[in-house]
Amino acid sequence: MAIDTSGASSHAFTHHRGYRRMFAPGALTLGIYLPLRFYQGDMQALAGQAELVAAMDRQGFAAAWVRDIPLFDPRFGDAGQLFDPWTYLAYLAARTDSLALATGSAIFTLRHPVDLAKAAASIDQLSGGRLVLGTASGDRAGEFPAYGVPHATRGVRYAQAVHMFRQLLQEGAASISGPLGMLEGLELLPKPVAGAIPLVVTSSSGQPLEWIGRHADGWLTYPEATDTPDGPRRLADKIRAWRACIPDGGFRPHMCNEWLDLVDDPDYPRTPVRSGYVLCTGRKGLIDLLGEWREAGVNHAALGIQHGRRPAAEVLQELAQEVLPHFPSHAAPARAVPRW
Numbered sequence: 001m002a003i004d005t006s007g008a009s010s011h012a013f014t015h016h017r018g019y020r021r022m023f024a025p026g027a028l029t030l031g032i033y034l035p036l037r038f039y040q041g042d043m044q045a046l047a048g049q050a051e052l053v054a055a056m057d058r059q060g061f062a063a064a065w066v067r068d069i070p071l072f073d074p075r076f077g078d079a080g081q082l083f084d085p086w087t088y089l090a091y092l093a094a095r096t097d098s099l100a101l102a103t104g105s106a107i108f109t110l111r112h113p114v115d116l117a118k119a120a121a122s123i124d125q126l127s128g129g130r131l132v133l134g135t136a137s138g139d140r141a142g143e144f145p146a147y148g149v150p151h152a153t154r155g156v157r158y159a160q161a162v163h164m165f166r167q168l169l170q171e172g173a174a175s176i177s178g179p180l181g182m183l184e185g186l187e188l189l190p191k192p193v194a195g196a197i198p199l200v201v202t203s204s205s206g207q208p209l210e211w212i213g214r215h216a217d218g219w220l221t222y223p224e225a226t227d228t229p230d231g232p233r234r235l236a237d238k239i240r241a242w243r244a245c246i247p248d249g250g251f252r253p254h255m256c257n258e259w260l261d262l263v264d265d266p267d268y269p270r271t272p273v274r275s276g277y278v279l280c281t282g283r284k285g286l287i288d289l290l291g292e293w294r295e296a297g298v299n300h301a302a303l304g305i306q307h308g309r310r311p312a313a314e315v316l317q318e319l320a321q322e323v324l325p326h327f328p329s330h331a332a333p334a335r336a337v338p339r340w
Contacts, residue, residue: 031303
């Protein structure tokens with residue numbers, strides 16, 4: 001069976017509040033990855049985090065990003081935000097009004113598309129159309145045996161799941177026959193607020209660049225080196241190559257992430273630490289990097305401050321006051337949001 005999972009035109013998201021807050025051609029906005037502090041054996045690491053996310057909403061950040069890590073693998077040393085991403089997004093949706101709610105990224109190989117579509121459409125409705133769905137094939141091989149899914153099949157299964165997910169969100173009863181399930185005359189409810197949910201591909205997710213260009217509503221990649229302008233120049237080449245694969249040549253947003261240790265000296269130079277996994281810098285260096293990313297074609301920067309040594313509230317306040325004015329969020333379409 002031929003699989004057609006073509007990405008939507010950006011016009012399909014004209015009325016999508018999350019998409020419009022985050023993305024516009026030639027511009028870059030800022031989001032923050034959760035958790036704000038790592039779990040190290042004590043759930044208190046997350047205490048007060050939702051209050052800070054509500055403050056981010058008021059401060060004008062574009063998005064809050066949650067991660068999907070079903071099982072903690074000590075070899076990775078990262079348990080994510082611990083809470084199930086869908087449950088936590090519902091909690092955050094009730095605490096915020098404008099902030100886009102993004103997954104970075106939902107593991108499409110480990111959950112059935114019916115469950116993914118049901119959860120995603122529910123969050124989109126509960127948030128008034130603010131879900132931006134980052135998706136991935138999964139990079140933690142140890143999780144796959146727990147689900148009975150062969151790790152080697154993740155690329156094929158990811159493409160199949162994307163196809164079925166999009167079919168389920170279409171209007172009316174579904175008619176689906178594929179390797180992940182069969183459906184005839186049944187309909188998944190609710191439907192998304194704006195009729196569609198932006199589906200972002202993370203890294204390659206086991207797909208060639210041409211597939212990503214044809215099927216993604218956006219692309220989230222890891223950065224090249226961030227301590228010198230050479231990395232953003234290489235990133236620009238990657239983005240150009242991807243956009244050349246978009247069939248209609250229309251706008252599709254690119255996102256990039258960086259783990260950040262923002263020090264209190266604004267002039268501290270961009271310095272890679274932890275084998276280049278974290279960028280230690282002052283705010284001037286960060287502003288320079290984000291400007292270079294914007295010139296490279298990046299439309300949204302998702303920053304993780306988990307590795308930072310300063311209090312999270314202090315870092316967010318500095319970002320809001322000193323960095324965000326250079327990279328403001330976009331005005332989202334006005335919409336009366338039901339109070340479910």
